[in-house]
Amino acid sequence: MIQFEKFEIANGLKILVHEDISTPMAVVNVIYDVGARDEDPAKTGFAHLFEHLMFGGSVNIPVYDEPLQLAGGDNNAFTTNDLTNYYCQLPAENLETAFWLESDRMLSLAFSKKSLEVQRKVVCEEFKEHYINKPYGDVWHKMRELTYTVHPYKWMTIGAELSHIENATLDDVKAFFSKHYNPSNAILVVAGNVTVDEVKRLTEKWFAPIPAGEKYVRNLPVEPKQTAARSNTVKANVPLDALYKCWHIYPRTDMRYYTADLITEILSGGGSSRLFQALVKEKQLFSNIECYHLGSTDAGLVTIEGKLVKGVKMEDAEAAVNEELIKLQNEGISQRELEKVINKTESMMAFEDMTITNRAASLAMYELLGDADLINKELDLYRAVTADEIKNESKIIFDEKNSNTLYYYSNN
Amino acid sequence: MNRKIAPLIKDAVEFNLQLKPYQKFALDNGVPVYAIDAGAQEVIQVEMVFYAGNWFEQQKSVAAATNYLLKNGTSTKTAFEINEVFEYYGAYCNRSCFNETAVVSLSSLSKQLPAILPIVREMITDAVFSEAELDIYKQNSKQRIKVNLQKCDFVATRLIDAYVFGEEHPYGKYTNPEDLDALNCHVLKDFFNQYYLNGQCAIFVSGKLPADIEAQLNSTFGDLALKPFSNNLSTIKQSPAAEKKYRIQNDADGVQGAIRIARNFHNRHHPDFMKVSVLNTVFGGFFGSRLMSNIREDKGYTYGIHSYVQNHIHNSAWMISTEAGKDVCEATIEEIYKEMKLLRDDLVDEEELMLVRNYLIGTLLGDLDGPFQIMGRWKNLILNNLDGDYFYRSIETIKIISAEELRELAKKYLNPEDFYEIVVI
Numbered sequence: 001m002i003q004f005e006k007f008e009i010a011n012g013l014k015i016l017v018h019e020d021i022s023t024p025m026a027v028v029n030v031i032y033d034v035g036a037r038d039e040d041p042a043k044t045g046f047a048h049l050f051e052h053l054m055f056g057g058s059v060n061i062p063v064y065d066e067p068l069q070l071a072g073g074d075n076n077a078f079t080t081n082d083l084t085n086y087y088c089q090l091p092a093e094n095l096e097t098a099f100w101l102e103s104d105r106m107l108s109l110a111f112s113k114k115s116l117e118v119q120r121k122v123v124c125e126e127f128k129e130h131y132i133n134k135p136y137g138d139v140w141h142k143m144r145e146l147t148y149t150v151h152p153y154k155w156m157t158i159g160a161e162l163s164h165i166e167n168a169t170l171d172d173v174k175a176f177f178s179k180h181y182n183p184s185n186a187i188l189v190v191a192g193n194v195t196v197d198e199v200k201r202l203t204e205k206w207f208a209p210i211p212a213g214e215k216y217v218r219n220l221p222v223e224p225k226q227t228a229a230r231s232n233t234v235k236a237n238v239p240l241d242a243l244y245k246c247w248h249i250y251p252r253t254d255m256r257y258y259t260a261d262l263i264t265e266i267l268s269g270g271g272s273s274r275l276f277q278a279l280v281k282e283k284q285l286f287s288n289i290e291c292y293h294l295g296s297t298d299a300g301l302v303t304i305e306g307k308l309v310k311g312v313k314m315e316d317a318e319a320a321v322n323e324e325l326i327k328l329q330n331e332g333i334s335q336r337e338l339e340k341v342i343n344k345t346e347s348m349m350a351f352e353d354m355t356i357t358n359r360a361a362s363l364a365m366y367e368l369l370g371d372a373d374l375i376n377k378e379l380d381l382y383r384a385v386t387a388d389e390i391k392n393e394s395k396i397i398f399d400e401k402n403s404n405t406l407y408y409y410s411n412n
Numbered sequence: 413m414n415r416k417i418a419p420l421i422k423d424a425v426e427f428n429l430q431l432k433p434y435q436k437f438a439l440d441n442g443v444p445v446y447a448i449d450a451g452a453q454e455v456i457q458v459e460m461v462f463y464a465g466n467w468f469e470q471q472k473s474v475a476a477a478t479n480y481l482l483k484n485g486t487s488t489k490t491a492f493e494i495n496e497v498f499e500y501y502g503a504y505c506n507r508s509c510f511n512e513t514a515v516v517s518l519s520s521l522s523k524q525l526p527a528i529l530p531i532v533r534e535m536i537t538d539a540v541f542s543e544a545e546l547d548i549y550k551q552n553s554k555q556r557i558k559v560n561l562q563k564c565d566f567v568a569t570r571l572i573d574a575y576v577f578g579e580e581h582p583y584g585k586y587t588n589p590e591d592l593d594a595l596n597c598h599v600l601k602d603f604f605n606q607y608y609l610n611g612q613c614a615i616f617v618s619g620k621l622p623a624d625i626e627a628q629l630n631s632t633f634g635d636l637a638l639k640p641f642s643n644n645l646s647t648i649k650q651s652p653a654a655e656k657k658y659r660i661q662n663d664a665d666g667v668q669g670a671i672r673i674a675r676n677f678h679n680r681h682h683p684d685f686m687k688v689s690v691l692n693t694v695f696g697g698f699f700g701s702r703l704m705s706n707i708r709e710d711k712g713y714t715y716g717i718h719s720y721v722q723n724h725i726h727n728s729a730w731m732i733s734t735e736a737g738k739d740v741c742e743a744t745i746e747e748i749y750k751e752m753k754l755l756r757d758d759l760v761d762e763e764e765l766m767l768v769r770n771y772l773i774g775t776l777l778g779d780l781d782g783p784f785q786i787m788g789r790w791k792n793l794i795l796n797n798l799d800g801d802y803f804y805r806s807i808e809t810i811k812i813i814s815a816e817e818l819r820e821l822a823k824k825y826l827n828p829e830d831f832y833e834i835v836v837i
Contacts, residue, residue, distance in 0.1 A: 022452065024427070025778050060415035069700050070767045072424030072774020089778050091427060096419035104415055121712025125668070129715050129735050133668045135562045205413065237665060239558040271483070271495030281491065284548060287555040307555060340500045347502030347521050350453045354782050 011212040012184025018191040026192035028098040029360040034180035045159020048079040056115030058105035071097040092193035103206035151223035182213025191360035244406040265341040267291035332391030424773035440634035448618040450783040456619035464514035464607035472591040479509035486538040568670035568836040578651030618787035669741035755822035759815040
């Protein structure tokens, strides 16, 4: 059970406090309700580029990192298609330093030209390092384009192309800040060796004076139900053929999400999972195979991906994957197999909650979904999933008409 | 309130850092067990460390293959059945192979330990290394290597270690597809017999420990032919490369180069080691380091650049590592050497040094958050044949090292002519 207290201040900022006196540290985690899905299709990659600029100095503080490091702290941030999360960890005695730094950059940035120029280059190198200069690095670029026709999940967080980042201007940066980076669009979580009273006092002092700004109302196009199978074929300079298949699933807050999540565990969560056993060990068609989803807030995807053993034909590999899916659809799973994936989920959750950094980030993310207490309720939601639901959902999800296949062939 | 003025801070160097002591006991066969009982979650980690790393193999890749295949079948259970037991109880059993050591580690909810320890016993006493499992391992490992060999960072990392230590040295050797082809079950079984079944072992257990942990471990492992850890290893001669600079074109379509610059360095027992750890932090050891500030935050040549001292038991290397745009690789290298020169010529100013001291102590405080992290610290000390005193002396070093000492160390160790250098595009 993870205890927390929640309150909100006049400018719309929500605050959650999780006290844990067993650690000497404090974590300050700020989540902004903006991700790559909120970008202009002509200016993709911006939410993530912006995350970099948040470290380029704020209105009253020329640099973010140094004062934090001087206070014995460390920090990082990440952007997804759904959200942007910033966190710092520092000795609890120096908690106020984090409030000072985080509130100033929520108030306003320095909007330095030099910072924009440098971070554009840094992000371009990040783009190259992960998506261009790696074999199979462009898979998600292609897969998102195939699976989404209107929803902005059709581009990656890093952006659809390098030029979008290269062309970002300071005006774009300012507009993005005023649209998304205001208190009503943020959740602050403070965890560790702190008290609710102290957090209230510091919030009043540092965050309450920030103007509320205009609340951003998200209105994204809904991806229409897919009605026919789609596929794409790629030939590239990679050593092995690979197969990628995606099917649309449910939004994160839909109860069927838990069923879909357990289905991925049944298919590939370890050495006794179905796809690994059948296709890597017994039939030896793949050298590795995974089934996963990304936990997207809006309706996401279940993915199966694997690299083919040299010499195996793509049709045979795909047929074998389909055979496993049909088996699941027709025969379902045993009670013991269901217990196994629920036990695994229970222990995974216990391990995830071991550090205050993780607990703080989870609380922020659950609150963003609408209910921070999901952190305590989710295990029961998983336990409520039945074998019948797994069988039925697998028929709906793995329907051929809902499938998207990327055949990735080696040129060599 | 003036937002331009930073709140008062307590300097992290004033913190009283404590490394929670471990409990130690021995199994009936003498195998030492180090235990940390802490944490709020009902979880436990049991790590069995064997002297079974590639230090001991006569043929390349034998140690890693043996370690991996421990979990792939015993005389009574298939790989599938073994995995099924762990997974049914929500446990994770991982194997990892390093240079001196090889590890079997188990993570699970504390309540499930009695159900899964017997399977670990079975793995380390009765693994069968069947032909069929080895063939799958060879095939899939070869495929993974093929993919990795297309990545500039993978190629550069392999080669720089080979230059510094020599391709025949455990720290420098790397696996080629033909090494995997050459493996056979008998060699693996022999290795297993010598280094696991009759091997030297130490156990590290941490988390929320059940009251009967000692009895559980002793009844599962206390009667085995295992021997206690001795910390007495043969030395293997290094044969560093004669040539220092390399440029390799690995991928015709590459848009970035992987840069690795490294020199040999002492192990943790050398008096300069701790001090150099501080110098390394200034140089390239954290986000605010000289290398990061100059090459990423000022020039934008890279997404990240780091320097670190490798965590080896016998000898180590001091390494600088980055991936930079293809056209700015040479400029990046030039800046790295410029930063070395600045450290040799000029004193680090007090403000920067204070920041580094506070940062190091603060992150150390944060790193000790939780039983697994505390045990990780202890394990590293114990495997390096060090004790708790070393931990407290390193903290003292962080607090009192002077700018003059740092400059002397830079003059001694940060000379470009001592470094190997490679760019792989």
